[in-house]
Amino acid sequence: MQIDNIIQKHKTQKEALIPILQDIQVELNWLPPEAIKEVAQKLAIPLIDVYGVASFYRAFSLKPRGKHIITVCLGTACHVRGGARIVAEVSRKLNIEPDETTEDMQFTLETVNCLGCCAIGPVVVIDGEYYGGVTSSKVNSIISKYRK
Numbered sequence: 001m002q003i004d005n006i007i008q009k010h011k012t013q014k015e016a017l018i019p020i021l022q023d024i025q026v027e028l029n030w031l032p033p034e035a036i037k038e039v040a041q042k043l044a045i046p047l048i049d050v051y052g053v054a055s056f057y058r059a060f061s062l063k064p065r066g067k068h069i070i071t072v073c074l075g076t077a078c079h080v081r082g083g084a085r086i087v088a089e090v091s092r093k094l095n096i097e098p099d100e101t102t103e104d105m106q107f108t109l110e111t112v113n114c115l116g117c118c119a120i121g122p123v124v125v126i127d128g129e130y131y132g133g134v135t136s137s138k139v140n141s142i143i144s145k146y147r148k
Helices: 002-009 014-028 033-043 047-056 076-080 083-094 136-144
Strands: 068-073 107-112 124-126 129-131
Touching: 002 014, 002 033, 014 033, 014 047, 033 047, 068 083, 076 083, 083 107, 083 136, 124 136
Parallel strands: 068 107
Antiparallel strands: 068 124, 124 129
16 A cells, blocks of 8 residues: 555654655545554554644645645735635636535635735645736636646
8 A cells, every 4th residue: 555655665753754644645635544544553653643743734634635726825915916706716616615625526625824925916826836816717717727
């Protein structure tokens, strides 16, 4: 199983808990309960502690996420420039709310408080690609680049 390989890569060191979880997140796009249990067992860390770390950091997801992660900034600069309208438009186009995933598992919509790109807001990030100056009318063309 790929999780075992990830754990072995880090030599089952307890200090590597976060990097192990990060690698699993990259591989699977979320942290399934079976993976968390295996990590706890192989590292001899109480399961509650592994869940504690996984649930503390926003970078980790404890529920399945889509193939494409859409992140919309709602920081002050982006909010003032229409960030909330962008979230509403993405929600409408994909028929999901923030922190939800489309039924076909293609898209997950997330919001963040700041991406540090205030000068080009509102900002949308899809799979690490940044789009600045996004308007409601640009949302469809941006999303269409990532459709099946």
